[in-house]
Amino acid sequence: MVTWPRKTERLTLRPARPEDIGPLLAIRALPAVTRWLIKTDVDPVQYRDRWLRAINDPYDHSAVVELDGRVIGDCGLGVIDGMGQPGGPSERSEGQIGYIFHPGVAGRGYATEAATSMVALAFGELGLRRVTAGCFADNLASVRVLEKIGMRREQHGVRDSWHAELGWIDGYTYGILAEEWAAR
Ligand SMILES: CC(C)(COP(=O)(O)OP(=O)(O)OC[C@H]1O[C@@H](n2cnc3c(N)ncnc32)[C@H](O)[C@@H]1OP(=O)(O)O)[C@@H](O)C(=O)NCCC(=O)NCCS
Numbered sequence: 001m002v003t004w005p006r007k008t009e010r011l012t013l014r015p016a017r018p019e020d021i022g023p024l025l026a027i028r029a030l031p032a033v034t035r036w037l038i039k040t041d042v043d044p045v046q047y048r049d050r051w052l053r054a055i056n057d058p059y060d061h062s063a064v065v066e067l068d069g070r071v072i073g074d075c076g077l078g079v080i081d082g083m084g085q086p087g088g089p090s091e092r093s094e095g096q097i098g099y100i101f102h103p104g105v106a107g108r109g110y111a112t113e114a115a116t117s118m119v120a121l122a123f124g125e126l127g128l129r130r131v132t133a134g135c136f137a138d139n140l141a142s143v144r145v146l147e148k149i150g151m152r153r154e155q156h157g158v159r160d161s162w163h164a165e166l167g168w169i170d171g172y173t174y175g176i177l178a179e180e181w182a183a184r
Contacts, residue, residue: 002061002125008113013063013075016051020064023071024051032103036139040164059092061121065101065114073101075114077122082130095122095131099145111145119149123178130177136161137170146174150184 005014016024025047027033034040054060059079065072076098084090097118099111122128133151135142147153151174161171 001058002121004063006063006117006121008117010067011072011110011113011117012066013114013117014066015055016062016064016074018048018052020071021048021051024064024074027071027073027102028100030103033100035165036136036142037100061118061126063114063118065110067105067110072105072110073099073114075099075111075118077118077126079126079128089129093129095119095126095128097122097131097133099142106141111141112148115145116149119176119181123181128178130175131181132173132175134171134173136163137172138163138166143172146172149176150181151176152180 005012007013021044025042025044028037028042028047051062054062061077061079063075063077065075078096079092080094080096082090082093084093095118097115099115099118101111101114119131122131131151132154133146135146137143137156153172154175155171155173157171157173159168159170161169163169
């Protein structure tokens with residue numbers, strides 16, 4: 001079990017409450033945010049259900065991010081299978097992180113702070129062996145967040161990612177192992 005809330009220097013990360021869904025959806029729907037997401041259309045009912053289901057899902061550690069009691073974004077950690085043959089230790093051995101922050105608070109290090117907490121959760125309480133994240137190569141803010149937290153670019157997919165406005169563009173996958181995180 002994960003202990004919530006998780007406090008960072010400036011932020012509080014916690015599971016969603018029903019009243020968070022509106023503010024979260026409003027942030028997610030901002031064009032500057034949607035622009036960099038894979039899923040551009042969101043069904044509000046499914047979105048709400050997913051957040052509320054996550055509260056009791058041991059493999060979905062999605063968290064609302066609060067600054068001084070105000071929801072400014074969210075940060076997710078999904079527990080997924082690593083690559084490997086069935087029945088081995090690769091099953092549910094990896095964490096996959098993601099984040100969304102309100103553009104009004106951009107560039108203050110909040111995503112980096114929240115993502116750091118999620119990676120620490122993955123390697124700490126959850127005991128996972130590897131954490132990954134993916135992004136469009138053109139998403140420079142996200143690239144920077146992943147590099148600032150010490151993740152390694154492990155895959156550069158040349159024009160492997162479809163973007164509604166930009167067409168076929170490059171994608172990156174980042175990764176870090178538990179022992180690398182510990183040795184940072
Ligand atoms: C990606 C995102 C979460 C970053 O949030 P944030 O709180 O601004 O992130 P941080 O402040 O921790 O770090 C952002 C870094 O990117 C840099 N950056 C931002 N825009 C940039 C740009 N266009 N070019 C180069 N660097 C850029 C910032 O300067 C900062 O780096 P620095 O600390 O070295 O100055 C936010 O922009 C967002 O929600 N984007 C839309 C959703 C999204 O892309 N989610 C991730 C999908 S993979």
